[in-house]
Every structure is written in C-alpha cells, then in structure tokens.
Amino acid sequence: MAFLEMKNLVKCFGAATAVENFSLEIREGEFMSFLGGSGCGKTTTLRMIAGFEQPTEGSIRIGGAEVSNLPANKRGVGMVFQNYALFPNMTVHKNIAFGLMVMGWKTADIEHRVEEMLALIHMEEFRERYPHQMSGGQQQRVALARALAPKPKILLLDEPLSALDAKIRTRLREEIRAIQRQMGITTVYVTHDQEEALSLSDRIVVMRAGKIEQVGTPFEIYNRPANAFVASFIGTLNILDAHVVDAQRGQLLVEGQEVMACGPVPSGQVKLSLRPEMLSLGTHPSNENQLRGQLSNVIFLGSIVRLVIGTGSREIFLDTFNTPKLELPSVGSPVSIGFPREACLVME
Amino acid sequence: MDSIPVCNGKARASRLPAFGPWLGLLPFLLFALAFMLLPCGSILVGSFQDASGHFTFANIxxxxxxxxxxxxLVTIEVSAVTALGGTVLGFLLAYAITLGKLPKELRSMLLTFSGVASNFAGVPLAFAFIATMGRMGMVTFVLKSVFGINLYEAGFNLYSFWGLCLTYLYFQLPLMVLIITPSLDGARREWREASESLGASAFQYWRHVALPIxxxxxxxxxxxxxxxxFGAYATAYALTGGLLNLVPILIGAQIQGDVLHDPNLGYALALGMVAVMVLCIVAYQLLQRRSSRWIA
Known part of the structure; x- marks a missing residue:
C-alpha cells in the first residue's frame, strides 16, 4: 500500500507549467529518487510534498491522510537542503534540538534524542561547534540529523550532495543510504546525478519538462529504458538510425549492415540503442551481430578503456575492462564490433 | 655557482600593482588627516586650555x-528615540521590500528614494517640515480643514522634542532601510523553510532563528x-533655534555666540561628543564582525 501518494499534481507559475499530471505512489520505507535535468520539475514536486509550494491541481496523501492544504509545519516531513540551511546562530546540539524544542519535547528527552542523532552521524565531539566551524560534509550530516531528530514520516532531500566535492559526495551518499535503511524512513531524493540515483534508490522517477518519463528500479531504468530520452539520460548510449526490414523477426539495417534484434520491433525508421559495455571487440561469443568500422580513438578511463569506432556516418563507443593483458588494435585499423541481439534496444 | 637573481621588466611590472591600491587611498588619508585627525587634535588641546592658552582642567x-x-541628556534622548523609531520602522519597510515579496519595481523605487531622503537634512529639511507640519503648514491645514483635526490644539508642536524627533525620522528611517536591506537579503529562505519543516511556527522562527541572526x-x-x-546640527538649529538644549547647538553658541562665547568650553563639549561617537563606532564594529560571520 502506498505511504506517500501523489495524484494528478499540477503546478503552474504564471503561464509556465512546472509540473504536469504527476501521479506516483511510494511505499513505506522506500527510497525514491527524482532524476532529471534542470527545470524538469523535480524540486518543485519535492517542495509540494514539503508544503513549501501549493499544488495548482491534484492531491498529496501521506499515510492515507490528505495533506495538500496543510502548512509545512504540520506535515511531519523532514527536509535536507542543498546548501545545508543550518541555523548559523546555533551550535550543532541546538540545531538538532530545534525541531524537538518547538514541538514541546521535555528537556531530558531532547538531550537523549540529540545524543542518539549525534551518534548516528558519528559527530559526538562536534556538539558545541557552530556551522561556520565545520566543513560542508560535516554540516550536511548535521542537517540530516536535524531533519531526522523529530522522527518525521517522510525524509526529503533536495540535491543534498551537489555542493560537496566528489570524494565526500561518494562517502556521504553511502552514509545517507545506511542511515535510511537503519531508520526505515520513506525517503524522496532529488538529484540530477544519475550515478547518485542509480546507487541509492529502490526506485527512480525520471522526469522531463514537468512530466514522468519512467518509473522503475535502477536495473529497469538502465536496462529497459521506456524511451529514447531515458535511454540517453542514463549512462552512455550509442544511438543509431536503423531501418526495419522484418519487424516480426527484429531484422534491421544499420549503416548498410544487417543487425538482428529481439523481435517484434516497431516497423519503419527506428533508433537502435546500444550500451558501450554490451559491445565486444571482434566476434561476440553469441555470433549474432557484427558491425564493421575503423578504430578512431582510444580513451583511458581508469578501470575502463573506451574505444571510439567510426562506422560510416556515426561513431560508436565500446567499453572494455582495463586489464594488464588487454591488447588493442592500433588507431586507424579496421575492427569489427560484436554484440548479442539482447543488447539491441529498438525505439521509435 | 649561485645564480644571481635578475631584476627584469616583468618583475617590476608585477610590483607596481601591489603598490597601486595604496595610491588610491592617499586622497582619503589626506582628507582624514586634514578634516578629522587635525581638528580632533585641536579639540583635544583646546579642551585643556583657557582663553589665554594656559593648561587647565576647568573646561572638562x-x-x-x-x-x-x-x-x-536631551541630545542622547533625541538620538535614542529617533534611532529606535528609525530602526523599527526602517526594518519593517526593508522587510516589506526584501522578504515581503513586494514587486521588484517597488523595491528599486523605495531604495532610490531612501538614498535621496537619507541625505536630505539641514535647513532644507527643517523648512520642508515647517511648510508641511508647521502651524501654518499644508498638512496641518488639510488635517484641520478637511478632517477637523487640529494638531497643535491636540498638543503637537513641531518646534518641540517630539517635533524634532519626527523631523529626524525623515532621514533616519531611509538610512535604516539602506543599511539593513543587505542583511535581510542575506537571510536565506532555506532557514525559514528548514524551521517550518521542523514544525516551527512563524513566531518561533522569528523568535529563535531570524531575530537572533x-x-x-x-x-x-x-x-x-x-x-x-547625535551629531546633527543644522536641522535642529534651523527648526528649533535655541529652544532645545542640544549639545551641537550649545557648541555652536560657545564658538560663535556673543553671550556664551567660550571656545575652550566648546572644545570640551566637542570632546565629550567625540567620546560618545567613539563608543558608538567601537560597538558598531564589534556587532558588524559578529553579523558578517552569520550573514554572508
């Protein structure tokens, strides 16, 4: 049963529609990410859940209760902001205690809860520090503890890691996930970073221009994208123009070369999408598909080596693991790309 | 063999810009020396001299x-009342144009007006108030003839303590708007939203977060x-003449007056004012340092 339910949400700012017919159900304890580019409506939707924006149309229910018309301070929703938003006049202890204090908790209970939260984020020794005396990562952990302290029904995170450097970002996102699992709290996470969404989420909502493009697990979103936008937004993708020869059998013609996909496929002109890591240099063991081209560049990406192969009018990326035994043809030499028919994503 | 550092044109060019900014400061330093430090020194020396130039503590x-x-006391009262009134009213106005979601055009209009009004003081301001709020002033007349309200019969007097306070507010209020607007701009929306999401009411937010910041x-x-x-002279003099016993007017009387002519007592009075102003500047600096740590 859905714990957080949004039905036909619409949000307009003047003549501009930021969110359009947004309907979604989130289960209790689920970690859901809203993923999309700038201006896709993900933050606006989050702010409507928080109560900072009033929906133009539609309804929001939390735990079965309608909250669309409730003010933010009555919704029982914790929020973590991109720029931490810690109160600069309060120490870490007072920041975490703030929500409990305004809710009228007893002093002893507040102390106990603050200690619990400090232990959760491993920052016991920082209790008397002010925000300006801490790093960005430390501030964000305190912001997380502050949001969780009053035991909210839902935790909302609005791009909480985007102001941090790459190493801290990776460590903190693991911490966020661990804390979320430990507390079992229903979480909505807004990000434009696909890696973050894929690594953290139980399910992902991919958004574009205020609309949902696809909802699914990271595995589904990556391996079975609903459309060309999702396919191109998540991961690196080779998108090739193809002509369908036999829609039932999945027979296509790409750059004058025959390719077999899993049929049936749409007929006429289609887009053939291939993930770089699904391709192999030379003949694939399945021996199903071969595309011939010329190696035009080799890019080292650490654990991965990316080969850029020209096939007529297009360039195709092919990713292979970087192993000590890896032998690559020289740039300019003719190569063939092998891939199984399961690797072919055919979209209109 | 040790290499000898060569002074080339590049090195010289990079040294010049470091010195350049100090050159820009020179006119200010000369100005401060001529019109602040030397007069202050003169006041200090004159405060401890009698009319014939001998050392004395009599003036002090x-x-x-x-x-x-x-x-x-009267000067401090006028300053305190107008500072408090200007702070409260100016803060409310600045709040309205920054966080109050008023149209942007109104904000820029009010800021421009504040820039002009905060510098509108002295004889022109006094005359403007006499022309509007004086016994025969336009506002006084309109209130009396249209609404039947006689300000002066009700106890108001422009040439009194409260009349002077009202006149001072004309430049105090817009000055407050200009000073406090950047601080209100620095108050982040997320603080309010974080506070709301934690269950706080608007009153609790202002009580525990916004006002302390x-x-x-x-x-x-x-x-x-x-x-x-505290240092205003011309407005008070033009409006009240000698009716209100303010320190700047008293100093003027000691230096220029025929009856009260005692320049060295005037210097001592000025020294007292300098002491009050120094206290104000020190307190201002200390508070600003704290404020800048919180509001970026």
Missing amino acids: AHLGRASILSSF LMPSLLSSMILLFGNA
Missing part, C-alpha cells in the same frame, strides 16, 4: 554642570542611527 570640569549634563545587524544599525542623530 564644566562638563559636570547641570545645564551641560542636561544638554547631553539579524540582531547584531539591527543593533549596529541602531548605533549608526544614534550617531547620525
């Missing part, structure tokens, strides 16, 4: 006279307004 001792103490700015602005009113 005279500061303890009842009439002079009352003069300082803004308090150093508010207090330092109030001190600045206090100093601004």
Whole structure:
C-alpha cells in the first residue's frame, strides 16, 4: 500500500507549467529518487510534498491522510537542503534540538534524542561547534540529523550532495543510504546525478519538462529504458538510425549492415540503442551481430578503456575492462564490433 | 655557482600593482588627516586650555554642570528615540521590500528614494517640515480643514522634542532601510523553510532563528542611527533655534555666540561628543564582525 501518494499534481507559475499530471505512489520505507535535468520539475514536486509550494491541481496523501492544504509545519516531513540551511546562530546540539524544542519535547528527552542523532552521524565531539566551524560534509550530516531528530514520516532531500566535492559526495551518499535503511524512513531524493540515483534508490522517477518519463528500479531504468530520452539520460548510449526490414523477426539495417534484434520491433525508421559495455571487440561469443568500422580513438578511463569506432556516418563507443593483458588494435585499423541481439534496444 | 637573481621588466611590472591600491587611498588619508585627525587634535588641546592658552582642567570640569549634563541628556534622548523609531520602522519597510515579496519595481523605487531622503537634512529639511507640519503648514491645514483635526490644539508642536524627533525620522528611517536591506537579503529562505519543516511556527522562527541572526545587524544599525542623530546640527538649529538644549547647538553658541562665547568650553563639549561617537563606532564594529560571520 502506498505511504506517500501523489495524484494528478499540477503546478503552474504564471503561464509556465512546472509540473504536469504527476501521479506516483511510494511505499513505506522506500527510497525514491527524482532524476532529471534542470527545470524538469523535480524540486518543485519535492517542495509540494514539503508544503513549501501549493499544488495548482491534484492531491498529496501521506499515510492515507490528505495533506495538500496543510502548512509545512504540520506535515511531519523532514527536509535536507542543498546548501545545508543550518541555523548559523546555533551550535550543532541546538540545531538538532530545534525541531524537538518547538514541538514541546521535555528537556531530558531532547538531550537523549540529540545524543542518539549525534551518534548516528558519528559527530559526538562536534556538539558545541557552530556551522561556520565545520566543513560542508560535516554540516550536511548535521542537517540530516536535524531533519531526522523529530522522527518525521517522510525524509526529503533536495540535491543534498551537489555542493560537496566528489570524494565526500561518494562517502556521504553511502552514509545517507545506511542511515535510511537503519531508520526505515520513506525517503524522496532529488538529484540530477544519475550515478547518485542509480546507487541509492529502490526506485527512480525520471522526469522531463514537468512530466514522468519512467518509473522503475535502477536495473529497469538502465536496462529497459521506456524511451529514447531515458535511454540517453542514463549512462552512455550509442544511438543509431536503423531501418526495419522484418519487424516480426527484429531484422534491421544499420549503416548498410544487417543487425538482428529481439523481435517484434516497431516497423519503419527506428533508433537502435546500444550500451558501450554490451559491445565486444571482434566476434561476440553469441555470433549474432557484427558491425564493421575503423578504430578512431582510444580513451583511458581508469578501470575502463573506451574505444571510439567510426562506422560510416556515426561513431560508436565500446567499453572494455582495463586489464594488464588487454591488447588493442592500433588507431586507424579496421575492427569489427560484436554484440548479442539482447543488447539491441529498438525505439521509435 | 649561485645564480644571481635578475631584476627584469616583468618583475617590476608585477610590483607596481601591489603598490597601486595604496595610491588610491592617499586622497582619503589626506582628507582624514586634514578634516578629522587635525581638528580632533585641536579639540583635544583646546579642551585643556583657557582663553589665554594656559593648561587647565576647568573646561572638562564644566562638563559636570547641570545645564551641560542636561544638554547631553536631551541630545542622547533625541538620538535614542529617533534611532529606535528609525530602526523599527526602517526594518519593517526593508522587510516589506526584501522578504515581503513586494514587486521588484517597488523595491528599486523605495531604495532610490531612501538614498535621496537619507541625505536630505539641514535647513532644507527643517523648512520642508515647517511648510508641511508647521502651524501654518499644508498638512496641518488639510488635517484641520478637511478632517477637523487640529494638531497643535491636540498638543503637537513641531518646534518641540517630539517635533524634532519626527523631523529626524525623515532621514533616519531611509538610512535604516539602506543599511539593513543587505542583511535581510542575506537571510536565506532555506532557514525559514528548514524551521517550518521542523514544525516551527512563524513566531518561533522569528523568535529563535531570524531575530537572533539579524540582531547584531539591527543593533549596529541602531548605533549608526544614534550617531547620525547625535551629531546633527543644522536641522535642529534651523527648526528649533535655541529652544532645545542640544549639545551641537550649545557648541555652536560657545564658538560663535556673543553671550556664551567660550571656545575652550566648546572644545570640551566637542570632546565629550567625540567620546560618545567613539563608543558608538567601537560597538558598531564589534556587532558588524559578529553579523558578517552569520550573514554572508
């Protein structure tokens, strides 16, 4: 049963529609990410859940209760902001205690809860520090503890890691996930970073221009994208123009070369999408598909080596693991790309 | 063999810009020397001299006279009342144009007006108030003839303590708007939203978050307004003549007057004002330092 339910949400700012017919159900304890580019409506939707924006149309229910018309301070929703938003006049202890204090908790209970939260984020020794005396990562952990302290029904995170450097970002996102699992709290996470969404989420909502493009697990979103936008937004993708020869059998013609996909496929002109890591240099063991081209560049990406192969009018990326035994043809030499028919994503 | 550092054109060019900014400061330093430090020195020396130039503590001792103490008290009262009034009203106006979601055009219009009004003081301001709020002033006349309200019969007098306070507010209020607006701009929306999401009401947000954060700015602005009113001379003189016993007017009387002519007592009075102003500046600096740590 859905714990957080949004039905036909619409949000307009003047003549501009930021969110359009947004309907979604989130289960209790689920970690859901809203993923999309700038201006896709993900933050606006989050702010409507928080109560900072009033929906133009539609309804929001939390735990079965309608909250669309409730003010933010009555919704029982914790929020973590991109720029931490810690109160600069309060120490870490007072920041975490703030929500409990305004809710009228007893002093002893507040102390106990603050200690619990400090232990959760491993920052016991920082209790008397002010925000300006801490790093960005430390501030964000305190912001997380502050949001969780009053035991909210839902935790909302609005791009909480985007102001941090790459190493801290990776460590903190693991911490966020661990804390979320430990507390079992229903979480909505807004990000434009696909890696973050894929690594953290139980399910992902991919958004574009205020609309949902696809909802699914990271595995589904990556391996079975609903459309060309999702396919191109998540991961690196080779998108090739193809002509369908036999829609039932999945027979296509790409750059004058025959390719077999899993049929049936749409007929006429289609887009053939291939993930770089699904391709192999030379003949694939399945021996199903071969595309011939010329190696035009080799890019080292650490654990991965990316080969850029020209096939007529297009360039195709092919990713292979970087192993000590890896032998690559020289740039300019003719190569063939092998891939199984399961690797072919055919979209209109 | 040790290499010898060569001084080339590049090195010389990179040294010049470091010195350049100090050159820009030179006119200010000369100005401060000529019109602030030397007069201050002259005041200090003159305060401890009698009419014939001999050293004396008499002028400083005279500061303890009842009439002079009352003069300082009235000046401090006028400054405190107008600083408080300017702070409260200016803050409310600044709040309305920054966080109050008023149209942007109104904000820029009010800021421009504040820039002009905060510098509108002295004889023109006094005349403007006499022309509007004086016994025969336009506003007084309209209130009486249209609404039947006789300000002067109700006890109001432009040439009194409260009349002077009202006139001072004309430049104190817009000055407050100009000083506090950047601080209000620095108050982040997320603080309010974080506070709301934690269950706080608007009152709790202002009580525990916004006011404590803004308090150093508010207090330092109030001190600045206090100093601004404390040193005002022309407006008070033009409006009240000698009716109100303000320190700047008293100093003027000691230096220029025929009856009260005692320049060295004037210097001592000025020294007393400098001491009050120094206290204001120190308090302002301390509060600003605290405020800048919180509001980026």
